[in-house]
Amino acid sequence: MQLEVTLDGIxxxxxxxxxxDASLSNQDLARQVGVSPATCLRRVRRLHECGLIERQVAxxxxxxxxxxxxxxxxxxxxxxLDRQGAEHLDAFQARAVQEDAVQQCWRVSPGPxxxxxxxxxxxxxxxxxSQRLFTQDANVRNVRAxxxxxxxxxxxxxxxxxxxxxxxxxx
Numbered sequence: 001m002q003l004e005v006t007l008d009g010i011x012x013x014x015x016x017x018x019x020x021d022a023s024l025s026n027q028d029l030a031r032q033v034g035v036s037p038a039t040c041l042r043r044v045r046r047l048h049e050c051g052l053i054e055r056q057v058a059x060x061x062x063x064x065x066x067x068x069x070x071x072x073x074x075x076x077x078x079x080x081l082d083r084q085g086a087e088h089l090d091a092f093q094a095r096a097v098q099e100d101a102v103q104q105c106w107r108v109s110p111g112p113x114x115x116x117x118x119x120x121x122x123x124x125x126x127x128x129x130s131q132r133l134f135t136q137d138a139n140v141r142n143v144r145a146x147x148x149x150x151x152x153x154x155x156x157x158x159x160x161x162x163x164x165x166x167x168x169x170x171x
Contacts, residue, residue, distance in 0.1 A: 005050040010035060012160045014043055015052070019157040022056040059156065062119065071121045074148035078112035079134065082141045089113060092137065101129050112144070 005011075013033045017024065024032070030040035047053045066072025079096075081088055089107065096105045096116060104117040116133075120126045126145075134140045 005046070005052060007052075007162070010039075011043060011047065012162070014040070014047065016157075016160050018044070018053065018056075019160075062151070069121075073120050073122055073126060074151070075116075075118045075120060075126055076146045076148065077116045077118065077130075078142075078144040079114040079116060079140060080112045080142040081114075081139050083139050084113070088139055092139065095137070096133060099129060099133065101125070112142075 007015075010033060014029065017029055017032055026041050026044070027037050029044070030037040033040060035043070044053070062072055062074070079092070081092060092114065093105060093107065096102050096114065099118070101118045101120050102116050103119055104115075106115045107113065108115050118126070118129060120129060130143065130145070134143045
């Protein structure tokens with residue numbers, strides 16, 4: 001159940017710290033934000049209950065994983081469809097998000113209809129994925145694939161700077 005929530009400065013500090021390291025103990029998190037452990041726990045629970053904290057996960061370092069497993073290929077693909085009706089867009093999106101290799105699926109505008117970020121084992125795995133998603137779908141008009149050669153930045157942390165209107169409400 002997602003509830004409406006009003007955020008204050010402490011909530012923003014909690015979210016900032018949790019985005020940096022969600023493995024912090026409640027006591028350490030409370031100390032860093034300057035509140036009691038009971039207050040910290042109550043506020044973090046509220047942030048979960050209202051749906052602001054979607055989930056907590058471990059981030060795996062892809063280069064180290066590739067070195068350990070001997071592979072790894074990141075693909076960014078632009079996908080354009082022939083038919084633009086909501087049912088056609090929804091159908092492609094549903095198929096794309098079902099693929100484990102697809103890490104991100106964005107509907108975008110203008111330009112292509114979708115941008116996908118996929119992580120595959122190697123080029124044969126990309127070929128198999130592209131055949132499942134693109135070749136077998138008569139509605140896919142065009143695909144442009146880009147292969148990552150270096151990751152300069154990867155961040156999951158969202159900026160927490162409130163709008164000027166929200167800053168007034170927080171004061």
